Amino acid sequence: MSNIICLKAVISGKVQGVGFRYSTRAKAQSLGLVGWVRNLPDGRVEAMAEGERTQVDKLIEWFKQGPPAAEVSKVDVDEESLGKFRAFEILR
Numbered sequence: 028m029s030n031i032i033c034l035k036a037v038i039s040g041k042v043q044g045v046g047f048r049y050s051t052r053a054k055a056q057s058l059g060l061v062g063w064v065r066n067l068p069d070g071r072v073e074a075m076a077e078g079e080r081t082q083v084d085k086l087i088e089w090f091k092q093g094p095p096a097a098e099v100s101k102v103d104v105d106e107e108s109l110g111k112f113r114a115f116e117i118l119r
Contacts, residue, residue: 030079030080030081031077031078031079031080031109032077032078032079032080032083032106032109033062033075033076033077033083033106033107033108033109033110034075034076034077034083034087034104034105034106034107035073035074035075035104035105035106035107036073036074036075036076036087036090036102036103036104037067037071037072037073037102037103038071038072038073038074038090038093038099038101038102039070039071039099039100039101039102039103040097040098040099040100040101041096041097041098041099042070042071042072042093042097042098042099043066043070043071043072045093045094045096045097046094046096046097047064047072047093047094047097048064048065048066048072048117049117050093050094051064051072051074051086051090051093052064052115052116052117054086054089055074055076055086055115056115058078058082058083058085058086059078059079059082060076060077060078060082060083060086060115061076061077061078061112061113061114061115062074062075062076062077062110062112062115062116063075063112063115063116063117063118064115064116064117064118065117065118065119074086074090075107075110075112076115077109077110077112087102087104090102
């Protein structure tokens with residue numbers, strides 16, 4: 028049984044215009060994860076992360092606070108099927 032998982036998170040609150048995407052990419056890369064992060068038109072941030080369960084869990088915990096200027100009010104997480112990511116990217 029593999030410990031590799033893929034989760035999608037949607038983060039609500041004051042999460043755009045505060046460096047959330049760039050901080051997420053840096054955190055994910057430091058945890059050895061692949062996937063992507065992007066702003067949503069409604070002001071939320073969406074991220075997909077794939078890697079070792081313990082590392083993905085650390086990123087999800089980090090989402091609950093985010094970078095210093097962020098004010099996170101809610102983090103919704105759903106498990107996804109494994110993708111074919113090579114790096115952690117910021118999508119536009």
